[in-house]
Amino acid sequence: xxxxxxxxxxxxxxxxxxxEIYALISRQQARTSQYVWEEFRCxxxxxxxxxxxxxxxxxxxxxxxxxxxxxxxxxxxSQARIRQVFRRLIQSWAASVDxxxxxxxxxxxxxxxxxFWSGLDREATLRxxxxxxxxxxxxxxxxxxxxxxxxxxxxxxxxGIRPFWxxxxxxxxxxxDGAEHLPDDLAKAAETAAAIRTGRGTPHGNNCHKHxxxxxxAAEASPDDHIFTTxxxxxxxxxxxxxxKLYEPAS
Amino acid sequence: xxxxxxxxxLAAEPGDEEFGRCVDAVLELIDSGHPLIxxxxxxxxxxxxxxxxxxxxxxxxxxxxxxLRVALQDEIPDLSWFPTLKxxxxxxxxxxxxxxxxxxxxxxxxxxxxxxxxVARLSEEFAALADADDPYDRLDALAGxxxxxxxxxxxxxxRGLRNLGKALMMVRDxxxxxxxxxxxxxxxxxxEGVLGRLASRxxxxxxxREIDRQLLSAGLNWVPVVDIPExxxx
Numbered sequence: 119x120x121x122x123x124x125x126x127x128x129x130x131x132x133x134x135x136x137x138e139i140y141a142l143i144s145r146q147q148a149r150t151s152q153y154v155w156e157e158f159r160c161x162x163x164x165x166x167x168x169x170x171x172x173x174x175x176x177x178x179x180x181x182x183x184x185x186x187x188x189x190x191x192x193x194x195x196s197q198a199r200i201r202q203v204f205r206r207l208i209q210s211w212a213a214s215v216d217x218x219x220x221x222x223x224x225x226x227x228x229x230x231x232x233x234f235w236s237g238l239d240r241e242a243t244l245r246x247x248x249x250x251x252x253x254x255x256x257x258x259x260x261x262x263x264x265x266x267x268x269x270x271x272x273x274x275x276x277x278g279i280r281p282f283w284x285x286x287x288x289x290x291x292x293x294x295d296g297a298e299h300l301p302d303d304l305a306k307a308a309e310t311a312a313a314i315r316t317g318r319g320t321p322h323g324n325n326c327h328k329h330x331x332x333x334x335x336a337a338e339a340s341p342d343d344h345i346f347t348t349x350x351x352x353x354x355x356x357x358x359x360x361x362x363k364l365y366e367p368a369s
Numbered sequence: 370x371x372x373x374x375x376x377x378x379l380a381a382e383p384g385d386e387e388f389g390r391c392v393d394a395v396l397e398l399i400d401s402g403h404p405l406i407x408x409x410x411x412x413x414x415x416x417x418x419x420x421x422x423x424x425x426x427x428x429x430x431x432x433x434x435x436x437l438r439v440a441l442q443d444e445i446p447d448l449s450w451f452p453t454l455k456x457x458x459x460x461x462x463x464x465x466x467x468x469x470x471x472x473x474x475x476x477x478x479x480x481x482x483x484x485x486x487x488v489a490r491l492s493e494e495f496a497a498l499a500d501a502d503d504p505y506d507r508l509d510a511l512a513g514x515x516x517x518x519x520x521x522x523x524x525x526x527x528r529g530l531r532n533l534g535k536a537l538m539m540v541r542d543x544x545x546x547x548x549x550x551x552x553x554x555x556x557x558x559x560x561e562g563v564l565g566r567l568a569s570r571x572x573x574x575x576x577x578r579e580i581d582r583q584l585l586s587a588g589l590n591w592v593p594v595v596d597i598p599e600x601x602x603x
Binding site for chain 2: 125128129131132133134136202203206207210216217220221223224225227228229232233236348
């Protein structure tokens with residue numbers, strides 16, 4: 119079965135490989151996981167909500183909203199996503215302010231969710247982590263929306279990440295011991311895995327959705343799954359370490 | 370079909386002199402055969418014109434260039450959405466291709482255009498699309514449907530029918546890039562279903578989502594594609 123990670127889902131919703139991915143999952147059964155869905159909500163959906171708020175506060179002046187996005191206390195990837203994904207969408211849509219507002223609101227109020235699940239075997243969704251990172255869906259508050267991811271190390275929502283790593287202790291150990299096989303920007307993943315393994319670190323909060331997120335996704339996939347990701351830089355070494363297969367297009 | 374001075378006189382309502390002057394300025398631009406460049410981008414279009422011509426026309430008719438630009442882009446229906454015309458053209462070609470007449474201009478000024486008439490006109494264009502067997506007819510019918518649905522979005526917004534505008538926007542963007550040879554029975558069924566739904570009642574938010582799902586499941590996705598940043602490793 120094809121297993122779509124978050125980058126593949128982003129590509130399927132917005133990216134230029136959309137047709138390729140839709141064609142693939144029309145031929146082969148495909149699934150994703152609760153964890154990937156929550157990560158998607160905490161990236162694309164959250165950034166759509168943030169951009170909607172900035173636009174609303176700036177009188178729907180796109181240039182000013184983008185300027186503010188660059189100085190907003192968000193991770194660089196969020197800024198890049200707002201700048202490069204949503205700005206480009208706007209350039210495509212932007213016949214008017216009404217178009218822009220309507221399109222963003224349609225996406226926030228279910229459009230992203232429907233595109234995320236479209237064509238997937240929902241019964242086969244992997245739910246082992248029982249991730250609740252994103253919390254409740256965006257709620258309309260006046261002209262904007264409120265959407266705040268809820269998982270922190272100090273106060274995590276009730277989820278299954280601790281038993282998940284107990285079940286996948288072999289994979290956790292492989293990551294913890296495999297620092298020399300991982301790229302530099304995954305050094306923190308190995309360090310975090312080691313800390314969780316020895317009980318020195320919590321599996322929640324940033325340790326989960328920042329440092330080990332790719333490892334969680336790879337580990338939750340079945341060894342028979344073919345993981346479809348555009349983030350080969352991270353997934354190739356992780357999958358090699360823990361014994362998972364990547365989807366590689368024939369060409 | 371072009372726009373006559375007489376028609377324009379009908380269009381200009383008392384009390385909206387500024388808009389009437391904008392229409393006069395547009396007519397002058399039409400008569401001048403001034404070239405426009407259309408950029409038919411994904412899901413939308415923009416036209417660019419010689420700024421000095423725009424300013425001169427505005428000045429001659431006692432409106433600001435910004436006011437005239439707003440009238441062109443947002444207030445005169447059919448000018449605000451024209452995805453099928455590419456390359457250099459003139460205002461006159463634009464007006465004629467958009468089948469713009471005094472009725473449209475009146476609608477732009479907020480004269481009664483009900484939800485029913487908006488959807489009914491769209492349904493007529495859709496019927497022509499569904500009936501077109503010949504490839505060339507189908508090409509024409511698809512272009513006509515695109516224009517009609519773009520116009521319907523503008524009218525719905527002008528009437529304050531916000532949900533209808535949002536629903537029609539999905540339809541507009543979903544068909545914007547559909548090529549006649551790609552048009553399948555499933556697309557037609559989905560579009561027919563959406564139009565039927567819109568004709569029946571004012572859609573609430575849940576219905577907007579249902580419309581989106583209906584279009585998506587038929588392969589009519591209104592979200593354009595973009596380049597995802599290379600460093601996006603979510």
